[in-house]
Amino acid sequence: MIRVIADNTKCIAAGLCVGREPGIFDQAEDDGLVFTLRENVLPEEYEGVAESERICPSGAITVHRD
Numbered sequence: 001m002i003r004v005i006a007d008n009t010k011c012i013a014a015g016l017c018v019g020r021e022p023g024i025f026d027q028a029e030d031d032g033l034v035f036t037l038r039e040n041v042l043p044e045e046y047e048g049v050a051e052s053e054r055i056c057p058s059g060a061i062t063v064h065r066d
């Protein structure tokens with residue numbers, strides 16, 4: 001199973017993750033901080049969340065594979 005965690009205490013609202021994988025990540029309307037629409041990642045979404053983890057400038061995204 002692939003899971004993704006987005007830590008909104010680290011997020012700086014840059015929005016790169018949402019641009020890369022909009023089915024998984026979204027930003028709050030008031031402060032722009034990240035939240036996940038779903039933590040369970042489908043195999044076809046894996047590349048998008050892994051790239052989001054790499055490109056997030058604040059290290060807020062972590063992908064877990066068990």
Ligand code: SF4
Pocket residue numbers: 006010011012013014015016017018027032033034055056057058059060061
């Ligand atoms: S890319 Fe990182 S800093 Fe930008 S919105 Fe997503 S979690 Fe927040």
